[in-house]
Amino acid sequence: MLRYVRLMLTASVVISAGAISLLAQSAAKPPIRVAIVGLTHGHVRGFLHTLPDSSSARLVAIVEPNQQLAEQYRNEYKLDPSLFYTDEETMINKLHPDAVLAYGTIAEHRKVIEIAASHGVNSMVEKPLATTVEDAIAIRNAAQEHHVQVLVNYETTWYNSNAEALREARAGKLGTVRKILVRDGHEGPKEIGVGPEWLPWLTDPKQNGAGALFDFGCYGADLATVINKGATPLSVTAFAQTHKPDIYTKTEDDATVIVAYPGMQAILMPSWDWSFAVKNMEVYGNEGEIFTVGPGNIVTRYKGQKVESAIYPAPELRQNESNSLDYLAAVLHHEIDPKGDLSSLETNMIVVQILDAARTSIEQGKTVTLKPLP
Numbered sequence: 001m002l003r004y005v006r007l008m009l010t011a012s013v014v015i016s017a018g019a020i021s022l023l024a025q026s027a028a029k030p031p032i033r034v035a036i037v038g039l040t041h042g043h044v045r046g047f048l049h050t051l052p053d054s055s056s057a058r059l060v061a062i063v064e065p066n067q068q069l070a071e072q073y074r075n076e077y078k079l080d081p082s083l084f085y086t087d088e089e090t091m092i093n094k095l096h097p098d099a100v101l102a103y104g105t106i107a108e109h110r111k112v113i114e115i116a117a118s119h120g121v122n123s124m125v126e127k128p129l130a131t132t133v134e135d136a137i138a139i140r141n142a143a144q145e146h147h148v149q150v151l152v153n154y155e156t157t158w159y160n161s162n163a164e165a166l167r168e169a170r171a172g173k174l175g176t177v178r179k180i181l182v183r184d185g186h187e188g189p190k191e192i193g194v195g196p197e198w199l200p201w202l203t204d205p206k207q208n209g210a211g212a213l214f215d216f217g218c219y220g221a222d223l224a225t226v227i228n229k230g231a232t233p234l235s236v237t238a239f240a241q242t243h244k245p246d247i248y249t250k251t252e253d254d255a256t257v258i259v260a261y262p263g264m265q266a267i268l269m270p271s272w273d274w275s276f277a278v279k280n281m282e283v284y285g286n287e288g289e290i291f292t293v294g295p296g297n298i299v300t301r302y303k304g305q306k307v308e309s310a311i312y313p314a315p316e317l318r319q320n321e322s323n324s325l326d327y328l329a330a331v332l333h334h335e336i337d338p339k340g341d342l343s344s345l346e347t348n349m350i351v352v353q354i355l356d357a358a359r360t361s362i363e364q365g366k367t368v369t370l371k372p373l374p
Contacts, residue, residue, distance in 0.1 A: 029333045034325075035061035035097040037088050037112050038104025039069050042198045043126050043153075047101065047324075048077050056320075056329035059083065061091045069197055088112060092119045098332055099124060099149075105207040106214070110135040113150055117142040122149040124328050128218035128355060129348040131209035136352040137373065143345055149331055149338065150345045153324045156184075156219050156279055157342040161292035163321070164314035165283050168290055169227050173302070175287025177227060178264055182220030182281045185212060185271035190247050192277075203251055210359050211251025213240060216270030221354040223281060224259055224266035225347050230340055232350060234260045237367040238358035243273045257358045268358075349373055 102125040201207035240252035253272040288302035320330035
């Protein structure tokens, strides 16, 4: 009898394990089908490097009208020629992907998103969302009308350090946040060897919105907006300089932006004139402070402690919050609600408003007062 009971229990465990395995397999979501639109934004290289290892997304098309550039990428990454199209509308009509990934100029984002949205296709674009508030509002209208997601990809969104700083601020561990300082940039796009398909538009204020102000100011505006729970700032005051006018003839290469909120300031320091690449944030509250050091490390000090801590690693992020592809797939599979996130459309409407006001402040030499967008 005892042997019989043991056999039954063993069988039960095996059946249960098998059932769990089958349930896990049935719960697994298929990879989303994505199409790249544009190859002139150099960040597309990072995407093409990571995509083959992704179980969340599958590349079904690349749209690039410049045949020479398309051939360059086709040869470099050994891509199937059948992936390539010259027109977004034609590609969507034939393949209807789950999402398009925009890797062209920032000024092109509106057109890419509007075309995709009109076919019920979602979009993820490289930062920032748009070059003007007018374009941002048009993008929002298209997303709402066609019920699609529009997300913005920032490198710093996937930093463990930033996630921990936002978590501590949200949890009240720092008390009331009074000031943040965000320093972003590098030696300059030409100095670091940005490609010939990228450099001309990146340094063109019509295609990029500005110079370092838009290229790197967007990171701090994004973080400040989330820390302030999506609130519209009271005002923006900005200053800009061009330290290397022989290289950057059309745009500023350094800026300082002061974003004022009730009882709080965000100071953004974007630059193409740092000694080295840097993406750091300092968050000061009346109960403590946290400094991010690159993607993975933090330094903290809380009220009552005499000195800052030694640098230490921030907690790891969950897989679907640690990179753009897994995050996009999780949003489209309704596993994550992006509202209020660093990538969300709502957040990035405010980011564009801050950048637009900073540009106006620099042009007019005065503080710009903001109101909530219509």
